[in-house]
Amino acid sequence: MSLEQIQARKYRFFTVGAIGTFMATLDGSILNVALPSIARDFGATIDMVAWVVLAYALTLISLMLPFGAWIENRGYGFAYKFGYVFFLAGSILCAFSDTIYMLIGARVLQAVGSAMFSAVGPGMVTTVFPERERGKGLGMMVMMVSAGFMVGPPLGGYILGIWSWHGIFLVNVPIGLFGLYMAHRYFRLLQPPKAHRRIPLAAAVSISLALVTGVFALSLIDNYPLSDPRIWGLALVSLAFGGLFLRQEGRPESALIGLAIFRNRQFTSATVAQLAHFVSLSGVLILIPFYLEQVKGLPPSRVGLFLLILPVLMLILAPTAGRLSDKIGFRALTSAGMIVLAAGLWMLSQVTPQSDLSHVVYSLIVVGVGVGLFSTPNSSAFMGSVSAKQRAVASGILATNRNIGMSVGIALATTLFAFFQQRYAGLGDENLIFTSSYRSVIFVSMAYAGIGLLFCLMRENRTKEAAEA
Numbered sequence: 141m142s143l144e145q146i147q148a149r150k151y152r153f154f155t156v157g158a159i160g161t162f163m164a165t166l167d168g169s170i171l172n173v174a175l176p177s178i179a180r181d182f183g184a185t186i187d188m189v190a191w192v193v194l195a196y197a198l199t200l201i202s203l204m205l206p207f208g209a210w211i212e213n214r215g216y217g218f219a220y221k222f223g224y225v226f227f228l229a230g231s232i233l234c235a236f237s238d239t240i241y242m243l244i245g246a247r248v249l250q251a252v253g254s255a256m257f258s259a260v261g262p263g264m265v266t267t268v269f270p271e272r273e274r275g276k277g278l279g280m281m282v283m284m285v286s287a288g289f290m291v292g293p294p295l296g297g298y299i300l301g302i303w304s305w306h307g308i309f310l311v312n313v314p315i316g317l318f319g320l321y322m323a324h325r326y327f328r329l330l331q332p333p334k335a336h337r338r339i340p341l342a343a344a345v346s347i348s349l350a351l352v353t354g355v356f357a358l359s360l361i362d363n364y365p366l367s368d369p370r371i372w373g374l375a376l377v378s379l380a381f382g383g384l385f386l387r388q389e390g391r392p393e394s395a396l397i398g399l400a401i402f403r404n405r406q407f408t409s410a411t412v413a414q415l416a417h418f419v420s421l422s423g424v425l426i427l428i429p430f431y432l433e434q435v436k437g438l439p440p441s442r443v444g445l446f447l448l449i450l451p452v453l454m455l456i457l458a459p460t461a462g463r464l465s466d467k468i469g470f471r472a473l474t475s476a477g478m479i480v481l482a483a484g485l486w487m488l489s490q491v492t493p494q495s496d497l498s499h500v501v502y503s504l505i506v507v508g509v510g511v512g513l514f515s516t517p518n519s520s521a522f523m524g525s526v527s528a529k530q531r532a533v534a535s536g537i538l539a540t541n542r543n544i545g546m547s548v549g550i551a552l553a554t555t556l557f558a559f560f561q562q563r564y565a566g567l568g569d570e571n572l573i574f575t576s577s578y579r580s581v582i583f584v585s586m587a588y589a590g591i592g593l594l595f596c597l598m599r600e601n602r603t604k605e606a607a608e609a
Contacts, residue, residue, distance in 0.1 A: 150268040152326045154277060156220050157264050158284045159319035160257035163227065163312055165285050167250070168196075169292025174305040181305065182240040194359060195244045199251035201543045202352040204259040206344035208536020216264045217327030219256045224320040226253030231312035263535030266523040272466055274524055279462025279516040286455035290448055343388035346381045354378035355544065358551035406525035407534070409599040410518055411541055413474060416592030417481070417514055418545025420585040421507070423553025424485060425450070427578055432500070435493055435571045449504040450511060457512025465517035471599055474521070477514025478593040482586050484510055489582040493571035514596075521599060549588075556581050 146153070171193065179189045207219070230250030237243035261281055269277035299307045357374035364371055389399045402408050425447075432438045432446060465473050484507030491499060519538065526534040560577035567573050 146268055147270050149326065150277070152322070153216075153268040154265060154280065156319060156322045156326060157257065157261045158281065159315060159322065160220060160223060160227075160254075161261055161281055161284045162288045163315050163319065164254045164258055165288025166292050166295075166315075167231075167254075167288075167309075167312060169289045170296035170299075170308050170311070171292075173293055173296035174300060174308050177300060177305040178240075178243070182243075184240045188240055191244050192240075192247055194356075196247045196251045196254075197543070197547070198352045198356060199248050200255050200258065201355055201540060201547070202348040203252065203255035204540045204543070205347055205351070205536045207255050208259040208263070208534070208539075210344075215327075216260055216267070217323065219260045220323040220327060221320065223253045223256030224316050224323060226250070226256065228253070228313060228316040228320070231309045231316065235306045235309040258539050259536040261535065262519055262523050262538050266535075271524070275462035275465040275516055275520040276459065277462070278519045278523065279459035282458035282462070282516050282519070283455050286451040286458065289451040290455065293447070343385055346385040346388060350378050350381035350385055351540070351544070353381065355547045358547055361551050361555045401526065401534075404525055405598070406521060406600050409595040410522035410525065411537070413478070413514075413592045413595040413599075414518055414522070414538070414541055415545045415548075416588045416595070417478070417511075417518070418542055419549035419552065420485065420588035420592065421481065421511065422546040422549035423551075423556075424488065424582055424585045426550050426553060427557060427581065428488075428500075428504075431491065431574065431578060435574055436497065438497075446500065446504065449501065450508045453505065453508030454512050454515065457509065458516045461513050462516035462520060465520050470517045470521035471596060473517040474514050474596040474599075475593060477510045477512070477517070478589055478596055479510070480513060481507060481510030482589040482593070484508075485582050485586050485589065489579045489586075491578070492575050493569075518596075549585075553581050553585070556584060 175189050175192065178184070178192065182189075227250055230246050230248075230253060233246035233249060234243055237246055262278060265277040265281055266274055295311070296308055299311070353374045357371050357378060360368070360371050360374070366372065386399075402411075428446065429443050432443045461473055461477075484503055484505075487499070487503035487506055491503075522538055523534060557577050560580045561573055564573045564576045567576060
């Protein structure tokens with residue numbers, strides 16, 4: 141099938157990817173509501189139940205980059221067909237798990253499927269949409285991410301009100317079956333590439349182990365001191381495998397992605413800007429529910445309404461920002477997004493135990509506008525900076541980078557928060573200690589946003605293809 145015929149059917153291909161993206165984000169947001177129920181049913185500790193989330197996240201982070209390179213050979217149809225199969229199988233096993241260990245294992249199987257279609261979503265959209273509509277397509281994909289995050293908490297609460305936690309996994313079955321049908325029907329029209337390259341096993345294994353051990357080490361920082369052998373031991377293992385990966389990448393015959401791709405200024409600036417964006421954002425947001433519950437005394441049901449502000453604004457702004465970036469370029473929008481994000485973070489830093497809740501709402505709205513302005517144009521700049529044959533692996537890098545930024549941001553923020561709580565312990569009042577510590581964490585997050593802004597300003601305004609056109 142010619143490129144023109146593929147682009148004429150772009151919304152059919154997009155629907156397949158959108159279902160996978162929606163299902164993956166829905167599954168993550170809906171599960172958080174059910175964790176207390178799961179803990180009660182299995183008589184499990186909080187640390188054990190946390191592995192239901194952690195095992196999924198670690199599997200996802202470790203596999204997205206190798207899958208992105210692998211799918212370069214097998215094609216997007218392979219990724220979505222097998223991704224849906226694994227995700228459906230994992231969801232069914234989760235629903236019928238009778239032990240916490242079976243549930244954790246089933247979540248790993250789910251993550252294998254999710255890693256397949258999460259790794260290639262942006263690459264597929266970039267392929268089937270024409271260059272002039274790339275931002276629009278990526279904005280619609282971000283819109284599906286927001287929709288999944290929005291629907292998850294209220295749907296999870298409703299299911300738990302009429303059924304057990306097993307039902308939240310069965311929701312995936314009809315959605316996944318429809319996605320699998322659409323993938324079989326339409327992706328046979330999108331043929332895999334004819335040129336195949338051998339996937340270097342050593343590089344793939346080393347980067348997976350480096351990422352999973354590094355992120356796992358970060359996840360332990362909250363519970364153990366840095367001197368604990370579990371933390372520095374995992375950190376050393378991560379560094380060792382990271383060094384092995386770089387060694388493999390230095391040789392073209394054994395490279396998984398090739399270090400030459402990072403000589404592309406547009407690609408590198410978009411990568412660092414995205415990383416700084418998620419580090420600055422994720423750590424701050426994880427502490428918001430604690431402020432609302434512990435300091436302001438709100439029930440969890442009301443806290444959930446505050447957390448909907450960000451996905452709602454992303455749902456509204458992401459497609460618009462994507463279309464606008466197709467017309468005016470990336471630099472102005474991504475830079476404006478970082479500036480607005482920093483302004484919203486500064487507003488959050490002004491909260492006190494006596495602050496009115498409207499101040500939190502206004503602050504989160506400003507943060508949400510910043511995120512909406514930044515996300516899609518930056519993804520469009522990222523995907524537009526690579527050649528067609530690099531899109532699958534670049535898509536894997538984009539997804540992996542996002543998850544690393546979120547994991548690092550949460551680990552750094554919680555560690556800094558604990559440090560500042562000790563520093564401000566002399567204030568006496570618990571609420572004042574909380575807000576003072578939170579303010580200090582936000583100032584650090586604003587510094588991350590400043591780093592992201594510098595890389596937004598460094599980039600070219602358009603892709604090379606658009607500039608030549």
